[in-house]
Amino acid sequence: DAGITQSPRHKVTETGTPVTLRCHQTENHRYMYWYRQDPGHGLRLIHYSYGVKDTDKGEVSDGYSVSRSKTEDFLLTLESATSSQTSVYFCAISDRGGGPDTQYFGPGTRLTVL
Amino acid sequence: QKEVEQNSGPLSVPEGAIASLNCTYSDRGSQSFFWYRQYSGKSPELIMFIYSNGDKEDGRFTAQLNKASQYVSLLIRDSQPSDSATYLCAVNGSSNTGKLIFGQGTTLQVKP
Numbered sequence: 001d002a003g004i005t006q007s008p009r010h011k012v013t014e015t016g017t018p019v020t021l022r023c024h025q026t027e028n029h030r031y032m033y034w035y036r037q038d039p040g041h042g043l044r045l046i047h048y049s050y051g052v053k054d055t056d057k058g059e060v061s062d063g064y065s066v067s068r069s070k071t072e073d074f075l076l077t078l079e080s081a082t083s084s085q086t087s088v089y090f091c092a093i094s095d096r097g098g099g100p101d102t103q104y105f106g107p108g109t110r111l112t113v114l
Numbered sequence: 115q116k117e118v119e120q121n122s123g124p125l126s127v128p129e130g131a132i133a134s135l136n137c138t139y140s141d142r143g144s145q146s147f148f149w150y151r152q153y154s155g156k157s158p159e160l161i162m163f164i165y166s167n168g169d170k171e172d173g174r175f176t177a178q179l180n181k182a183s184q185y186v187s188l189l190i191r192d193s194q195p196s197d198s199a200t201y202l203c204a205v206n207g208s209s210n211t212g213k214l215i216f217g218q219g220t221t222l223q224v225k226p
Binding site for chain 1 (some may be wrong): 145146148150156157158159160163165202204206211212213214216217218219
């Protein structure tokens with residue numbers, strides 16, 4: 001299994017509070033991604049990173065920000081959580097080492113916003 | 115909006131049968147195609163990828179790609195109850211950013 005951990009694994013929070021989710025990898029992969037998964041919508045890309053301090057938006061980036069100060073860590077922040085951000089969040093990594101853009105997923109974080 | 119379409123199912127097959135899962139995509143410039151399996155409450159795990167037209171076999175799994183028809187499929191031979199899961203099709207698109215576009219997934223049920 002790819003060395004990817006996510007923390008916390010479960011979180012319940014109140015509307016309007018800030019929340020930060022962490023993805024940590026031990027594979028030294030350059031690319032990291034944050035997805036959310038909701039019934040009826042599949043996996044949707046929130047933000048991704050193509051290197052330290054290099055990030056870009058995905059298709060559902062509103063209300064989310066990210067930071068990557070080290071190769072191994074990619075943080076996802078909900079500045080002011082809303083009930084619509086209740087979801088399962090997955091981090092993924094990829095090395096894009098000349099082959100197919102295979103992504104490997106972390107175990108996920110289940111976030112509930114009350 | 116570039117799309118990847120899958121029938122959400124559930125697709126129900128008896129144990130030992132061949133399960134056929136299908137996926138279509140809209141971006142004709144897509145280069146790489148992936149199949150992930152996701153058990154309930156777990157994260158997606160890669161089954162296989164394909165990037166050349168034709169078939170690619172790995173054990174009981176065969177991926178089939180037809181770029182002219184913008185169609186990719188996954189066949190599971192000798193289906194087992196442990197194959198019961200949601201299967202996600204993903205396509206890399208033509209933007210060369212490494213981003214994948216996922217279908218909604220097909221739920222497969224293998225009945226003993």
